[in-house]
Amino acid sequence: MSRSLALVAGAALAAAVVHASGSEAPALKSLKPAGLRLGVALSQKQSDGEDKAALGLALRHFDQVSPENLLKWERVHPEPERYEFGPADRYVELGRSRGLFVVGHVLVWHQQTPAWVFAGEGGQPIDRATALARLKSHIDAVVGRYRGRIGGWDVVNEALEEDGTLRKTPWRTAIGDDYIARAFALAHAADPTAELYYNDYNLWKPAKRAGALRIVAQLKAQGLRVDGIGEQAHWGIDDPPLAAIDETLAAIRASGTRALITELDMDVLPRDPDMWGADLAKKQKIKAATNVYPQGLPDDVQQRLARRYADVFALFLKHDVGRVTFWGVTDADTWLDDFPIPGRVNHPLLWDRDGREKPAFAAVAEALRQGARR
Numbered sequence: 001m002s003r004s005l006a007l008v009a010g011a012a013l014a015a016a017v018v019h020a021s022g023s024e025a026p027a028l029k030s031l032k033p034a035g036l037r038l039g040v041a042l043s044q045k046q047s048d049g050e051d052k053a054a055l056g057l058a059l060r061h062f063d064q065v066s067p068e069n070l071l072k073w074e075r076v077h078p079e080p081e082r083y084e085f086g087p088a089d090r091y092v093e094l095g096r097s098r099g100l101f102v103v104g105h106v107l108v109w110h111q112q113t114p115a116w117v118f119a120g121e122g123g124q125p126i127d128r129a130t131a132l133a134r135l136k137s138h139i140d141a142v143v144g145r146y147r148g149r150i151g152g153w154d155v156v157n158e159a160l161e162e163d164g165t166l167r168k169t170p171w172r173t174a175i176g177d178d179y180i181a182r183a184f185a186l187a188h189a190a191d192p193t194a195e196l197y198y199n200d201y202n203l204w205k206p207a208k209r210a211g212a213l214r215i216v217a218q219l220k221a222q223g224l225r226v227d228g229i230g231e232q233a234h235w236g237i238d239d240p241p242l243a244a245i246d247e248t249l250a251a252i253r254a255s256g257t258r259a260l261i262t263e264l265d266m267d268v269l270p271r272d273p274d275m276w277g278a279d280l281a282k283k284q285k286i287k288a289a290t291n292v293y294p295q296g297l298p299d300d301v302q303q304r305l306a307r308r309y310a311d312v313f314a315l316f317l318k319h320d321v322g323r324v325t326f327w328g329v330t331d332a333d334t335w336l337d338d339f340p341i342p343g344r345v346n347h348p349l350l351w352d353r354d355g356r357e358k359p360a361f362a363a364v365a366e367a368l369r370q371g372a373r374r
């Protein structure tokens with residue numbers, strides 16, 4: 001190889017390497033409208049600084065962070081008298097030291113909550129007074145510890161059935177329908193400066209959206225603080241329909257509460273309507289039929305994913321959502337590899353498994369530019 005050719009090849013390689021680390025691409029947060037927070041969920045490996053490549057991308061592109069798991073009840077309060085704040089402390093400190101808006105997720109949920117929380121004396125169901133006392137000590141301890149440092153909390157997560165009625169969770173059974181209001185009141189008392197959110201999935205469905213709007217209207221009628229309604233947005237590459245998303249964002253905005261997109265990812269694998277409720281045998285079958293991109297995402301699907309991201313970002317900007325948070329940095333992080341079907345290879349985010357930008361990255365960058373110009 002001639003010297004000049006070798007130089008060119010070397011420079012191209014260096015450029016590719018720089019590009020793979022994300023440092024050549026424009027920072028997404030530099031493109032967005034000022035009123036929009038743009039964030040990402042960090043795994044503990046990332047907030048602990050062990051996964052430096054992904055953390056580098058997160059710090060470069062986003063101005064908000066969410067904790068994927070480390071502030072959930074089972075992590076932070078595994079036993080009645082034992083709190084484990086180490087990973088959460090490091091997460092909050094990382095966010096604060098970098099000037100990021102730090103979100104807390106989540107105070108009240110029926111998942112990832114230890115069994116002891118819902119256990120009463122001698123195997124009896126827990127009574128209302130005990131449940132309220134446990135709720136209060138947890139919220140006081142966790143929200144109080146990060147008072148003034150965690151900027152906003154998902155107070156209650158997934159309280160609704162798909163038809164918009166209240167879900168029968170152990171919290172509701174023990175306390176009654178007012179467990180939601182109690183949680184918001186306790187969170188506000190523990191940190192009056194923190195924003196407080198109601199968070200759920202499938203709010204693009206009219207009945208469920210109506211349920212969320214009803215919950216928040218009732219909270220506000222009681223004088224409680226609510227700053228946002230979070231749609232998780234664990235969506236597919238083809239569904240939900242854009243019109244449904246459009247209507248939901250319009251309805252939330254019209255209600256006077258800010259809409260937030262709190263856990264965005266796009267499942268690119270074929271979606272079987274039964275996959276969420278299937279038993280193990282059925283899940284194996286669905287896995288065999290739907291794990292169609294184990295070696296990487298083909299170009300045509302990359303382009304479809306990019307268009308899908310462009311389309312939903314256009315709606316986010318049209319309706320002035322307060323925040324968009326991706327649920328993971330790169331495809332190597334995605335929970336969708338194991339949910340709802342374990343052991344597949346999904347490709348839902350803006351960077352591939354090696355940290356390279358996908359066409360979806362450029363699509364989001366362009367949508368943000370256009371949104372900022374409007």
Ligand code: XIL
Pocket residue numbers: 068069157232263335
């Ligand atoms: C998921 C995490 O991404 C996984 O790592 C974990 O195993 C299960 O929880 N709705 C939520 C999030 O509010 O907390 C969930 O996160 C995804 C669904």
